[in-house]
Amino acid sequence: MTGPMSPPPTAAELSADPELASWRVLLGRLAGRWRTDSFAQGAQFVAGVAALADHLDHHPDIDLRYRHVTVTTVSHDVGRLTRRDRRLAVAVAALADELGLVAVPQELSTLEIGLDVMVAADVAPFWRAVLGYEPETEGGEDDCLIDPAGRHAGLWFQQMEAPRTERNRFHLDLTVPHDVVEERLAAALAAGGRLVTDEFAPAWWVLADAEGNEVCLCTWQGRG
Missing domain, CATH: 3.10.180.10 (2,3-Dihydroxybiphenyl 1,2-Dioxygenase, domain 1)
Structure with a gap:
C-alpha cells in the first residue's frame, strides 16, 4: 500500500508508465478515451468503471457519448494527481481491454x-x-x-x-x-x-x- 508520505507521481512518470499507455496527462489530470460499438456498450463500460470507482473509493468524471467514453481523474482533495489516480486508471484500462475497447488517446484535448x-x-x-x-x-x-x-x-x-x-x-x-x-x-x-x-x-x-x-x-x- 502506498504510504501517506509517498511523493506524488510526476507527469513524466505517468506518461512513461507502460500500464497507462491508453491515458494522457492533460492540465494536471489523467484522461483516457475508448471507442465503443454502441451506446449500450458504452453504458456497460461506464457501469463497470462506476463499480471500480466505488471499490477503490476514488471517483472519476465520465463522459458517455454514442461512439466513445471519456474518463478523467484527479485527486480533488489535494488538487493534483496521486497514486490513487494511477491505481484507478490502471483498473479502468484493464476493464476496457476485457471489453475489447480500443483506446484513442490521440483524440483527447x-x-x-x-x-x-x-x-x-x-x-x-x-x-x-x-x-x-x-x-x-x-x-x-x-x-x-x-x-x-x-x-x-x-x-x-x-x-x-x-x-x-x-x-x-x-x-x-x-x-x-x-x-x-x-x-x-x-x-x-x-x-x-x-x-x-x-x-x-x-x-x-x-x-x-x-x-x-x-x-x-x-x-x-x-x-x-
Whole structure:
C-alpha cells in the first residue's frame, strides 16, 4: 500500500508508465478515451468503471457519448494527481481491454480561454457572474475561473503590462497529448496558420490564423 508520505507521481512518470499507455496527462489530470460499438456498450463500460470507482473509493468524471467514453481523474482533495489516480486508471484500462475497447488517446484535448487584462480583479467578477463560473481553487483568487459542472472551457486572465489594441484580447489555449502536439502543429501551419513563437515550447507554441487570431498549443512538458 502506498504510504501517506509517498511523493506524488510526476507527469513524466505517468506518461512513461507502460500500464497507462491508453491515458494522457492533460492540465494536471489523467484522461483516457475508448471507442465503443454502441451506446449500450458504452453504458456497460461506464457501469463497470462506476463499480471500480466505488471499490477503490476514488471517483472519476465520465463522459458517455454514442461512439466513445471519456474518463478523467484527479485527486480533488489535494488538487493534483496521486497514486490513487494511477491505481484507478490502471483498473479502468484493464476493464476496457476485457471489453475489447480500443483506446484513442490521440483524440483527447482540453480547451481553455485566455483573456488579456490590466487588472484581473476589476473584470473577473463580471465574467464570474455572466458565466456562472467559480474560482479554480476553493477560496482562491479569480485569476482562473472554471465551470463548476466541468462542461465548458475554463477562463483565465493573463496580466498585461499595457493595453493591447493591435490584436484580439481573447485567445484559446488547447492542451493536447504530448505525443500529438507536433502533428497538430504541422497541420495548423499547413492549413494557413503561422508560428508566432516557439520560445516556450514544449510547454506551448503560439500560433495565429491568417488574420492574426491566436491559439496556444500546450502540453504538460517543460513546466518544471
